[in-house]
Amino acid sequence: MAKVKKQPRPKAVTPKGFRDYFGAEVSDRAAMLSKIAGVYHRYGFDALESSAVETVEALGKFLPDVDRPNEGVFAWQDEDDAWVALRYDLTAPLARVYAQHRNDLPLPYRRYAMGPVWRNEKPGPGRYRQFYQCDADTVGAASVAADAEICAMLSDVLEDVGIPRGDYIVRVNNRKVLNGVLECMGLSDDGQRDAVLRTIDKFDKVGEAGVRELLGKGRLDASGAYIDGVGLSVEQAEPVLAFLTSKGADAAATLTKLRAAIGESLIGAEGVDELRQIADLLVAQGYGPDRIVIDPSVVRGLGYYTGPVFEAELTFEILDEKGRKRQFGSVAGGGRYDDLVKRFTGQEVPATGVSIGVDRLLAALREKGRIQSVESGPVVVTVMDRDRMADYQAMVAELRAAGIRAEVYLGNPKNFGNQLKYADKRNSPVAVIEGGDEKAQGVVQIKDLILGKQMAENATLEEWKERPSQYEVARGDLVAKVREILEQQ
């Protein structure tokens, strides 16, 4: 017989850029998504779950070349050789869903969606190829009341998941105001206009002085490299800087400055008026500048949007990986985009929406100690006598029936130390022990593992004597005693 070539063992690894989530990482996220869904639902939004796989044609933005369809999405060919891909966000699928089902959907269509999206991008630290998004969008509402409402909803979401007022701010801007500014600058060509837009995008990073230099002759950056500027005169650059720095003491002051920055531009005036309407609507609903502000320095993603844009930022400071203080930063963003559905139907359908970065928001809550990062484990009923498994199972059945998380140790029970090590690894609050003697006497031993751990760390001998962390109770009192200990922990 020919020798059979042995297959090498497969490697147990996630593909590059992917990861697994364990225990509290999963349940905390599920709890947060459920809270966010609750707010979205209260605002009248309906759930939508579209398929994870879309035709590349419908996704649109990323078109694969024939050999390697690798431009940002994970794509492959189906049995008819048509390219399909994993969705890279929840907005492109919404446009497809709306176009496909528009005759059956209400108008306006308000939907929320939550789930993983996939990006075929270079992974990095904390940057994965699969992550969660959590969006709400209103399709078919031209009124800026829809935008104002989404800002109010975003504020409610942040407070509902545990970010107190004062620790966040929702900032609102309008792409039309920027268009107005560009219009009144009288730029000579499209290339110059694009260069100005790219420079504005750097405002977050380089600040006012940096943008001033970059719009003019250029700038020596931190690495020592010289970055060529757009080449505008000081006068030409002025409207952009006036726009970016026009945040005033209140909405009225900001709007006055913006009106000056846009000069005679009609589109600019429309943008400023929309911002005024949004501010008025928010005040009428009780959302003051402690929660939502007009802020022209919100520039991120302006290119994608056609009207109002908004961003939620957490304002408290955290320490970064190098121990330096920095603001936590953006956790959600969105705005108005009016031509996504048009790709499919030819009809322009106004739409506005928001996307919440759930994983960043969870990280923020952990950072602030608002959610426990370690989950409490089950009560562990240890196995002293393998033949009495039925007795131990009866105990956990009683505990579970009382709503208490509990399990019998199901590993090899020979080494009792391993059972307690298991309980420790699970972060169990209580262990239950019933050996032959206890069984004969009709009692069980109940160990308070949390107290035991505290005592082991720093208790004096007297405290050890005074505060026993192990109790002997009648078998019939098992559930009552465990509950008592859990309530005290």
Place this chain on the structure above:
Amino acid sequence: MAKVKKQPRPKAVTPKGFRDYFGAEVSDRAAMLSKIAGVYHRYGFDALESSAVETVEALGKFLPDVDRPNEGVFAWQDEDDAWVALRYDLTAPLARVYAQHRNDLPLPYRRYAMGPVWRNEKPGPGRYRQFYQCDADTVGAASVAADAEICAMLSDVLEDVGIPRGDYIVRVNNRKVLNGVLECMGLSDDGQRDAVLRTIDKFDKVGEAGVRELLGKGRLDASGAYIDGVGLSVEQAEPVLAFLTSKGADAAATLTKLRAAIGESLIGAEGVDELRQIADLLVAQGYGPDRIVIDPSVVRGLGYYTGPVFEAELTFEILDEKGRKRQFGSVAGGGRYDDLVKRFTGQEVPATGVSIGVDRLLAALREKGRIQSVESGPVVVTVMDRDRMADYQAMVAELRAAGIRAEVYLGNPKNFGNQLKYADKRNSPVAVIEGGDEKAQGVVQIKDLILGKQMAENATLEEWKERPSQYEVARGDLVAKVREILEQQ
């Protein structure tokens, strides 16, 4: 200038075999998953969410050929030309996760997982390429106490999601008993053994008489085609039939019959003893034969498993698409599989688990009217005067603050009829109207849309007069009146 070729519009369609889920379809499933997670958690299982994408090597079962990696999974090559694929179930990823993280995980490792899986199979009616699974598994526990526990948990899950006792049954069998039966039959070769296994798999479909024919000379099937049999003698076939039909009046009776069916086989005796232990453990926890039974006719998927297997079946009758009565059937299944981790590490790790078909379970609850299939929509505040949007937004802000789902109509308000049509399409319970006159008088009109619909269908003129479905209340009583109507509905 050359004429620019216009791109044709993309088609707004889901890829073949995929679908979208709307509103209650999504939120009902989320609610069910949350309930199931609650039971799993109470039993001491921890959440795990592995990545949707795995290396094809790790998935193992389906290996793509080079040209068309189409054998059951959706696969593609990553930037290093390695094949990766969407997971086709939650068990293969569990084996990979356990092998990868085994030094950090507790032993036994009890985990639950829920989420979509993908199959590259021919879609059919009600058969999609993406669907949900909801699994719980215990890795590293050799004791059948782990299997018994999963059966008990499955029973709890079904009752927690709304299937009352009596409407379901969990059936338990053991692959080892079947192996014992095959052993004592003294089959001449592996080919014959495989043929017997394939025949047993048809028991669900063809019943005892059918299996008898198929084990012997052959059988004329319903379509008129003659199916060749395995060619066993009547005596040789007897143990298989004894095994399949050995369900007795109670567990003890069934076990006695099984002991007869396995003759002198040691593996068979081990299997019967495991079933006895499982039955004893379940009785000790209070799970009687009204919930969980030993049933040797459970054959589905036996090939995959190495020990105990279980299946949950809904026992009530429904009408199929042709109006015929049939039992709803299986909604969950699982069992012991002891060599999945071995592929990676070389070490055999015992494991047992269950997978719940969430979508089928939801369908069953809808069928029985236990969950509403249409979700209640939001209270709709209509827009009578576009310039008073702030007033209307203030109303919904009050309603939402009181926990009432509400929204302002954000479409074009010109045609009032469209606003009521919208409320109807959303299945809204209440509409609120405040025109100029109402504003001047400090009142609002509140329409009970559910009562209105009922009246429109079948009310007499007297009833119309007696039971108005529209109320005029002071603006300050808006929230109280809406709440009153909602509570009555």
